């Protein structure tokens with residue numbers, strides 16, 4: 670590739686809302702055959718809202734909102750923000766937690782008004798030897814079947830509620846996936862979220878392959894595994910939990926709307942957080958390098 674052609678390519682990239690770290694990136698961009706997409710904040714808006722509270726028998730909804738909301742107020746996770754915002758709207762000023770801890774990929778824990786509270790995946794409760802009662806399990810399964818995220822709330826050793834949180838798919842995602850497939854790439858949805866939610870989102874945007882319930886530190890291994898199969902892998906992500914996978918991928922694409930860690934780890938930034946720019950980037954690199962061979 671001649672330097673002039675590369676400069677033209679990167680200049681056009683800027684117009685399309687793509688920032689390229691260096692001209693050498695175009696070469697790898699041209700070759701990728703597989704594109705791994707993080708779900709939350711990448712394929713979906715990441716702006717979730719609390720839509721429903723299912724309480725166990727004898728549990729007061731306002732207590733659930735106060736205790737869960739208080740903990741989630743201290744977390745930056747998109748789910749946490751939805752819970753905290755929804756809780757504050759319905760239950761008013763939230764108490765301040767003590768001993769707050771964020772457990773990546775699982776949820777949050779802490780002490781609120783003297784109660785030991787957990788908010789997160791069912792797996793988090795299981796680690797503390799708690800399980801959902803039948804009524805909450807049914808609510809969780811129905812919510813997940815509908816593509817919603819169900820979050821468990823427990824305190825003082827008992828599961829008390831399931832919160833339904835919904836994250837909308839970005840308007841541009843389905844078109845982006847169509848274009849990526851048109852360029853011959855195989856899309857794969859990768860998420861820490863559960864399989865039912867991941868599959869509902871994948872179906873909505875036209876992704877046929879789903880790798881779900883992956884812990885943040887294991888995302889990088891998924892990329893390595895695909896590479897070991899001989900694939901040339903692009904990874905698109907926005908979160909701190911995507912940074913290692915973005916660095917490992919043959920081509921890392923960071924959402925410009927995402928975290929600094931992701932942007933630093935990526936080779937390329939999709940400035941507006943619009944996935945269609947990923948397809949533009951690949952088309953652009955093929956065209957730029959194709960014309961000069």
Ligand code: ADP
Pocket residue numbers: 707708709741744746748749772773774775776777788789790818819820859860861862863883884885908910
């Ligand atoms: P993703 O890979 O989709 O960006 P994460 O790895 O950050 O998701 O989290 C995986 C799952 O863990 C979430 O879908 C959620 O069920 C749970 N979780 C993580 N953090 C929190 C939190 N602060 N509050 C509630 N649930 C959480």
Ligand code: MG
Pocket residue numbers: 707708709710711906907908911
């Ligand atoms: Mg994410």
